[in-house]
Amino acid sequence: DAGVTQSPTHLIKTRGQQVTLRCSPKSGHDTVSWYQQALGQGPQFIFQYYEEEERQRGNFPDRFSGHQFPNYSSELNVNALLLGDSALYLCASSKNGGQPQHFGDGTRLSIL
């Protein structure tokens, strides 16, 4: 039973560039949430996708956008990257947005 998988594992970008991160949810799950975890901090909620629509959004600017595909996989896009966007980006999946959420190991994004 495959858990939540994320790609790529690591990514290095420069300021102003755009990045796309990918997530495949755990088998049987239909809801994907994205989180940003800065070093030494807890995960901060970015948004949640269910039935291919953004259902809930945290306090993040419009530079952060997402998409969910019919197979429930999801992408996180970040435009006009800033140095402060350097973080671990985590994807979590669940059934119908409920609990518990299961996390992937994240994509570590470094902005130079």
Next chain:
Amino acid sequence: QKEVEQDPGPLSVPEGAIVSLNCTYSNSAFQYFMWYRQYSRKGPELLMYTYSSGNKEDGRFTAQVDKSSKYISLFIRDSQPSDSATYLCAIGKGAGNQFYFGTGTSLTVIP
């Protein structure tokens, strides 16, 4: 005011000790309470999930929720070096609503 507060530690204990980890929260509407363990360079791993006040036990782990005080705890009995990790509390209102995480408590269990 943050939705959830967690003492970041770090916490260092000898092997076999009982560990107590705690979080406080501000909104009485929160109904779901979780504890995650996160090893370095890994994603959070769910340890405990509770919906109501009271205690829930799973092996060496006990989660405790006191809604009247807006206080949750995780107890680890007979701590092992493999328990060394960062422990995150997470609190939320339920499906369709976001969950809030504490900053995490770093725990080291010394052999």
